[in-house]
Amino acid sequence: MKVFLGLTRNWAKIGLLLLLLCISGCNTLKKVGEDELLLTKNSIIVDNEKINSSEIKGLITQKPNSSVLGYPLKLNLYNLAKENPDSSFQDWLQRKEKREKRLNNLLSEKQVNRLRESFMVKGASEFLKRIGEPPVTIDTSETNKSINKLKAYYNSKGYFNNVGTYEILDGERKKRAKIEYQITLNKPYVIDTIQKNISSPELDSIYKSSSVKSYVKQGEQFDLDKFTMERERLTTLFRNSGVYNFQESSINYDILRDTTIAADDQLMDVQLNIKKFRSTSDSTDTNTPYKVARHKKINIYADYDISGGTDTLNSISYENYNIYYRNKLRYRPKALTDAIFFEKDSIYRDLDRIRTYRQITNLNTFKYPNVEFIPDATQTELETNIYLAAKPKYxxxxxxxxxxxxxxxxxxxxxxxxxxxxxxxxxxxxxxxxxxxxxxxxxxxxxxxxxxxxxxxxxxxxxxxxxxxxxxxxxxxxxxxxxxxxxxxxxxxxxxxxxxxxxxSILSYNWSPTDRIKNNIELLNVEFVRNVNTDNFYNVYRNTFSNLDEIADQFQDDPQYAPYFEPIQEEGEEPRLSIPEGANNFARYVLNDSIPVSREDRDIVNSIEERRRRLTENNLIFATNFTHTKNSKSGINDLDFYQYRIKLESAGGMLSMLTNVIPFNKNPEGQNLVFGVPFSQYVKTEFDYIRHWEIGGGQVIAFRSFSGLAIPYGNSDNVPFVRSYFAGGSNDNRAWNAYELGPGSTDNINDFNEANLKLALNLEYRFPIAGDVKGALFADAGNIWNVFDNETNPDAIFSGFSSLGDIALGTGLGLRYDFTYFVFRLDVGFKTYNPAKIGSDRWFDGYNLKKAVFNIGINYPF
Incomplete structure (x- = not known):
């Protein structure tokens, strides 16, 4: 166990040494042939202007080897592999046990070990090749493919006469080269007129009413993406205007151009075609005009069983809905109809279908529903069936x-x-x-x-x-x-x-106006916190006790103060205040001037006693809060998004308004009591913002900012510990442990440091290393302070812009393993700027492995 712990403590040194050996021992050109050139950079020049768009760069088929901060890690890992590992290695893996027995019988132990070592080298080579990257050497056939893709892209933007070439440029070092792609756009093509050929009169009417919203407009440059967007817009428009069976494949465009006009005339005509409905069934009438349909009959099957049929069901009618059920209806009719957004005699809208699916799922009572639309012979009236299969009761x-x-x-x-x-x-x-x-x-x-x-x-x-x-x-x-x-x-x-x-106890309401916006109101959030073992305060908060005991040391030899100290058990042992009686009594008598101390020591004791009283008193919180969040992430694979959260909270306001009506009891400090406990009163606000930028190759830059402020007033002169802020930890400033940083420039004065103002900034560069192993470099900045409360230590109080100099900075690196469903994370943080130090000692004083902070976490910190 001790050996394991020793290795754990020194793993960073070992890893760093191995990395340095790899870097120094690798030759980037080791596997580049004599007549080959290693590709180091691609650049795209369009009409003499350099292009940096990731979309356009993504069209190039041959890209340089990936790198981490400019170092080609995967290439050099690949170069570490043996040149030509024996192909029999795979067979050896499959018949390992059999071979070992045969080897033991035929060969000496020395020969067996030598052969095993050979197989291990081959195995390592296979592994290095699997996680590494072979050198990317310039292949002109791939370069020509890239030119064709670039030309096709600009064709889609209306530059049909563009010309593409490339040039291979020698690199700054031998056997290395760059490729410069050059595109000359020439004059773009412009839409001159837009004609339409719509087979259905009803679709033609709907189109006219929204033609001003078209993405394809007369006089604008040709852009294929806009034609795609217009097809999607029209499909959504028709399906939300009564055409329940409209197919996007019914829409196409013809590009009309008169070949007799001048060659340099870039005007083109566009014709929109919307064909008839094409049925996929065996019906003889396979092409019929699209028509607007209405819901004529809406049926809800509340106990649907796919194997049981619908012939023996009972039914009731409720607000133009027909509800079918077996034996006894287990649901209130309104609970069912409120989840259905189709209405009798209203036109079909695809939006109503989507909302119905979402709301039925939101009920958490039924499995995913099945919705069926059966048209009549005229295709203008629908019988709508909603089949609901119940989840298990328990x-x-x-x-x-x-x-x-x-x-x-x-x-x-x-x-x-x-x-x-x-x-x-x-x-x-x-x-x-x-x-x-x-x-x-x-x-x-x-x-x-x-x-x-x-x-x-x-x-x-x-x-x-x-x-x-x-x-x-x-x-x-x-x-x-x-x-x-x-x-x-x-x-x-x-x-x-x-x-x-x-x-x-919480009474809350939440709703989502859109898929990306969520709102939550906690109308009533009541929390009662009772400290059961208050006599244990000085055992828990040991730094606080040490500060008090240090002041008491000047009285340890005076017999009249002996009752405050524990009996000495061993020779040479220093007297110490007894807990809790000695420490509590000593503090009390210092504050009532029965024990003479200096003014500075008295202030320290007063601060300690206020903290003890605050952290041992029971808390009663009656709060109301509102939280608004927005997330632009479109899916699990979306690496370029933002999200923010705004929270507003008020506590004690309702109880404070009742003080003029109800005669509350008061404690000696004048605080109003509810059930013998002073209720907390404060206002609190928070803003949390996260932004991710994808920079290609699985690399991401992630940024987070957080600001929070809680202001006590009225019945409170401080914020309850459970609602205050702390700094440090695996999801905050990773160079400090949780509760260790701050407040302000104080140096870990308490075991659990907290305050009512917090600022935090985090920046992280994430990159792939090999397979599911990923790495990160990060910088975390921030701190906590006291403001508008009863704190008296000036080093802990935020006093304006000058206090921003107390923002701590931690930097470090991390390793992550992606298990698909979650990410296991190990981060190592170093104190880069420590505001608790003085002068130049603030910088890099904790920048060594002995003082590093190791954080283990699940999933990304932000």
Whole structure:
């Protein structure tokens, strides 16, 4: 175990040494032939202007070897492989055991070991070739393909007379070369007139009403992409205007050009053709004009069974909907019809079909629905059938996790959730969950305990509508997927912190105006936090105790103060304040001037006592908050996107308004009490922004900024610990452990440092290394400060722009392994600029492996 830990501590040194050996030992041209040239760069010049568009560069078929910060890592890994590994290696892998037995019988041990070493070299060669890249040498046939692709691209933009050439330029070093692609565009072609040939009069009418929105316009330059966009626009337009069966393949364009006109005339005529409907069935009438159809009859099958048929069902009519069911209808009719966006006698809209699918899925009661449209003989009236197959009434989810943190060496967590669907007949979902965890604490943990444990449970019910005494459908229609959630839960935590017990209850509403925008309102968020073991404060917050004990050292030899100190157990042992009585009494008597100390020491003791009182008092929070998020990511493979989150929160406002009506009890500090606890009062705002840029070859630059501020007022002079900010950790500034950084320029004055103002900036360059192994270089900046609260330490208070000099900077590198469903992450952070130091010591003082911070995480930090 000790050997393993030693290797773990020194893995970075070993890895760095191996990397340096590889770099120094690799010859980039090792596998480039005498008559070959290594391709180092492509450049595209269009009409004497250099092009940097990633879209256009992507048309080039032959690209230089990938690199990491300019170093061709994969090429040099490939070069490390043996030139011609024996092809029998693969056969040896398949018959390994058989061969080993035969070798042991026929050859000496020395010969066997030598042969095994040979096979290992071949295996390593195969591996290096698989993860590396062969050298990309210039191939003129590939270069000509690239020229043809570039010409075709500019043809699609209307430059039909463009000319393309290329030139191979010698590189700055031997056996290396660049390729310069040159495109001369010449005069572009322009759309002169637009004609139309639409077979259906109804489609012609719909087209005329929206022709001004066309992407293909007279007088504009020819662009094939705009023709594609126009086909998609028209398909969406027709399918949302009653033509339920419209096919995009019915649309095409003819380019008309008079060959008798002058050669230098770049005007062209365009004709839009929309053909008749072509049926894929065996019907004899395969070509009929498209017509606008209306919903004549809408049927909802609430207990659909694909094998049971629909002949023996009961039915009821509700608001122009026919609902079919077996035996007894288990759902309130309104719960079903509110999820259907088709209306009787209204024209068909594809948008209604999409919204129906989304809302039925949002109910979490039915499987993915099946919607069927049956036209009559005239193709103008539809019988619409919605088939709903119910999910199981009950289901059970079990989860088991292994965790690690800067406090826990290892921990296990488990949870179980029982889900009950359609609780009250309106597609409501009830979740009852229980969870628990146990962890092995680090030796440097906050207490002398060995294990930590946590136990909790929640009851959560979700309504597929806004649950208020008045109708909100005009403001938040059902297509926005409205939901109301009511939850209550409790949590018990032992042997970490002060052994907290918490109770919480939340009433929230959420809805999504679009696929990318989400809104959430927590109308009522009530949380009660009770510290069970307040006498353990100085055992948990050891830095705080050390500061108090250091002041008490000047009185340790005075007999009259002996009751404050623990009895000395061993010779030479330094007296120490006893916990909790000695420390609490010493602080109390210093503050009432019974123990004479300097003014500076008294201020320190006052700060310690205020912190102890704040962190040991129980918290009661009545809050309301609103969160708005937007994400432009279009799919899991979209690497170029942005997202942001805005949150506003207010706590204690409603209770404060009641103070003039209800005579609240007060504590000695004048705070109003509810159930014997002072309620928290503050306002809080947060803004979180993330931006990813894809720069090609699987490389991404990721940026994140965060700002948050919570201001106490009224009944509070500080923000509750559970709602304050901390800095450091695997998803924040990775050069510091969680709660270790700040506030301001203070140097780890508390074991859990927190404040009410936070600024954070993160920048990360992500790149592929080999296969599913990826790397990252990152820079994290930020800090926390106190502002507008009762903090008195000037080093911890934000006092304006000058305090921005206390922004800490951590830099480092990371390795990630992509398991497809999640990413395992290891980051190493170095303190590059530490505001807790003085002068030049702030820079690079922690830039060594002994002071590096190792972070293990799941998925990317942002």
């Amino acid at each position: 289901s059970l989810n079990l989860n088991f996790d292994v965790t690690h943190s800067n406090i826990q060496q290892v921990g296990t967590a488990f949870s179980a959730t029982v889900i009950t669907r359609n609780v009250f007949g309106g597609a409501e979902t009830l979740n009852v969950s229980a969870r628990g965890s146990i962890g092995l604490l680090n030796d440097s943990g906050p207490t002398d305990a060995t294990f930590t444990s946590e136990l909790g449970g929640d009851v959560n019910i979700t309504f597929p509508r806004i649950w208020l005494p008045f109708n909100t459908e005009q403001i938040i229609p059902y297509y926005m997927l409205p939901q109301s959630r009511l939850s209550a839960g409790t949590n018990f935590q032992r042997n970490i912190g002060l052994d907290k017990q918490s109770l919480n």
